[in-house]
Amino acid sequence: MAGMATHLITGAGSGIGAAVARRLHERGDELVLVARDAGRAKEFAARYPGARTLVADLAEPDRISWALGHQTLPDRIDSLLHSAGIVDLGPVGELTPKTWRHQLNVNLIAPAELTRLFLPQLRVARGHVVFVNSGAGLNAHAEWGAYAAxxxxxKALADSLRHEEHAAGVRVTSVYPGRTASPMQAKVHAQEGKEYDPERWIDPESVATTILTALDLPRDAEINDLTVRPGR
Structure with missing residues (x-):
């Protein structure tokens, strides 16, 4: 992406999203960061000087359109980076509809809704949508049913979008990181009753590097699916 690109990012508070936001900010690109509330938005504005913020709670996808309708939206978006996500483990025999819905809302329906709302800008810019998926988007293990679903x-959303928007020049990339050292991973270990050692897992910076590679690839090519596994 030559010149100043504008990136709309969810999940910039921690983990992979924070690593990507910091790298893009350092190189002088424009950031538009989605924050769940005004307090979080103030934190983002302080951490990334010059970044714009939008307040929307991804846990309530039905309200995102209304929330954004009361804020000034960017005219141009070169990339939409979906890196927010939540995880709650549990066997299918114990997962409640509330737990299913919460994960589906944040991890799937909210990204679909944000994509719908910003597609006009992405089409104009011939932009790029990046979905930070998970190894669980390809394989589901015991106790990971709702998250993996x-x-x-x-993955289905990304694949459909890629076919639908290819003619419009919109690129779509899914990244499937293995376990990454992040607050989410610490929570997973707590739920699994295991000790958490960040050294054993992928550094979010390494995943950020793969995402920037996808974004910066020349227009003659597109990375569709990218699997990143722990190297140690």
């Missing part, structure tokens, strides 16, 4: 769904 949301991430399998995210």
């Amino acid at each position: 949301s991430k399998h769904g995210l």
Whole structure:
């Protein structure tokens, strides 16, 4: 992406999203960061000087359109980076509809809704949509049913979008990181009753590097699916 590109990012508060936001900010690109509330938006504005913020709660996808309708939206978006996500483990025999819905809302329906709302800008810019998926988007293990279902769904969303928007010049990339050292991973370990050692897992910076590679690829090519596994 030559010149100043504008990136709309969810999940910039921690993990992979934070690593990507910091790298793009350091190189002088424009950031539009989605924050769940005004307090979080103030944190983002302080952490990334010059970045714009939009307040929308991804846990309530039905309200995103209304929330954004009361804020000034960017005219141009070169990339939409979906890196927000939540995880709640549990066996199918114990997962409640509330737990299913919460993960589906944040991990799948909210990205679908944000994509719908910003597609006009993405088409104009011949932009790029990046979905930070998960190894669980390709394989579902015991106790990962609801999370994996949301991430399998995210793969379907990305694949459909890619076919639909290819003629408009919109690129679509899914990234499937293995376990990454992040607050989410610490929570997963707590739920699994295991000790958390960040050294064993992928550094979010390494995943950020793969995402920037996809974004910066010349227009003659598109990375569709990118699987990133722990190297140690």
